[in-house]
Amino acid sequence: MMPILTTFSWICLIQPRSILLSQLTSCHGLGLGGGCLQFDWNSITAFLGSPIVPPFWSQLNIFVGFILFAWIVVPFTYYTNLWNTKLFPIVSNNLYTINGTVYKHTFILDKQSQFNETAYELYSPVRMTVMFAFHYGIHFAILTSIIMHTILWHSQDLITQLKTLIKNSLSTKVIITTRNTVVPDYWFVILFVVTFIVTIIMCHIGQLIPVYYLFVAIIIPFLFILPAGIIVAITGQWINVNVLCDFVGGLLLHGNPIGNITFLTFAREPLLNALSLCSELKNGDYLKIPTRSLFIAHLLGMLIGGFVNYTTSSYMLNTVENICTLENPLWSCPKILTLYSTSVIWGILGPRKIFGKISPYSHLLWGFLLGLLLPILFWFIYKKIYPQRHWLKYIHVPVMLIGIGMMPTTSAGNYVTWLLIGFVCNYILHKYSLQWWKQYAYIFSIAMDSGVAVSGIFIFFIFSHQNIKFPKWWGLANDGGCPLARKTFSGK
Structure with a gap:
């Protein structure tokens, strides 16, 4: 119904025709400054797993590594054109x-x-x-x-x-x-x-x-x-x-x-x-x-x-x-x-x-x-x-x-949203509402996984398999609001 929410690059909406902004802030780029959010649990957990399961100190290590790599090393090497990388997309x-x-x-x-x-x-x-x-x-x-x-x-x-x-x-x-x-x-x-x-x-x-x-x-x-x-x-x-x-x-x-x-x-x-x-x-x-x-x-x-x-x-x-x-x-x-x-x-x-x-x-x-x-x-x-x-x-x-x-x-969008959920659940709730965290955190994670699996089956057989398509509107965009994120530095 609204695929754009799967990878929503909200900063890109400021100037969606800017290649630089798209490369740096989009979900299909580097997600710089938290410019990309995801609202699809399946997408969030597809590669990194549930953000509720790992201990918070483990997630902090991933956060530090992500910042150093995706927001510092990669843009520096790309825009200095190491290995002629400007001929290709940044990600x-x-x-x-x-x-x-x-x-x-x-x-x-x-x-x-x-x-x-x-x-x-x-x-x-x-x-x-x-x-x-x-x-x-x-x-x-x-x-x-x-x-x-x-x-x-x-x-x-x-x-x-x-x-x-x-x-x-x-x-x-x-x-x-x-x-x-x-x-x-x-x-x-x-x-x-x-x-x-x-x-x-x-x-x-x-x-x-x-x-x-x-x-x-x-x-x-x-x-x-x-x-x-x-x-x-x-x-x-x-x-x-x-x-x-x-x-x-x-x-x-x-x-x-x-x-x-x-x-x-x-x-x-x-x-x-x-x-x-x-x-x-x-x-x-x-x-x-x-x-x-x-x-x-x-x-x-x-x-x-x-x-x-x-x-x-x-x-x-x-x-x-x-x-x-x-x-x-x-x-x-x-x-x-x-x-x-x-x-x-x-x-x-x-x-x-x-x-x-x-x-x-x-x-x-x-x-x-x-x-x-x-x-x-x-x-x-x-x-x-x-x-x-x-x-x-x-x-x-x-x-x-x-x-x-x-x-x-x-994608960068996976990391930003995954780390945000991990911070809320494994730091804020764990610190200020420990009893609730002990009782419901893992159950919530399992429930979300199960809900995604069951809904995926229904969506596929009811809509996709029957070739039923929703009317065209802006929410069907699959580019997360950044149509130029996959372009090269020159826009090709």
């Missing part, structure tokens, strides 16, 4: 040629969908928007910061827990917990072996990826499950190792985009599902739900969800007009577009062409070192210089980076 996850046109990957592939070096040389190197380029530098820093932060702040806890496991000495609380029926270890082993064998057969028959690379892919979730689980449990922020998977896959499968996406899938999804299962088992422990029941429910949910997701996606692609294009902003598919761009960067071209010595983006590899040093810096300041200032221990470098690492897939 976009599309890829471009050196002339500023959208990159056509089909021009550099042969008939077997493999990379054609000659065609690439004749066409153009890949160029990215300033925010999309920094996106990769940030993710390089995330990987090393997670490991270093875990070593600095949680190594002693890990050592203590390891000693406890070795001695097999369970605390009273754990003994009480284990009265529930525990999932036997061999269930996990059987499930892993069966699914891994099926994966090997599928990849071999479908010629998706050489089988021996699957053994490389499965190492990544094993390495990151512990540090990622610690950070998720403490901060509520989920870890994304996509770039590491893409980077390794690009080195191993250069010129093979299908193989790269396959490698990404089998390196990333086991980690996400393992963290999800751990979260469910922990919540089930609090609710006294038998762990075997949770295990079976999780497994059935994944099996059913796979079929439902596939059939729904196929149906949507065949019925929704202009889906995943700029012509249909309500179905813009930002995650899919990002996946497409990454398949070109890592799968077709490979990391050597994008981040090699002759590439303008080679300096982004310093992100690995930056992510290694920043946690050490803040740890040293708190532990050795200002130990009495306890607020310093809440500076969490991985959370800062994880929060801003979701841009440009996540």
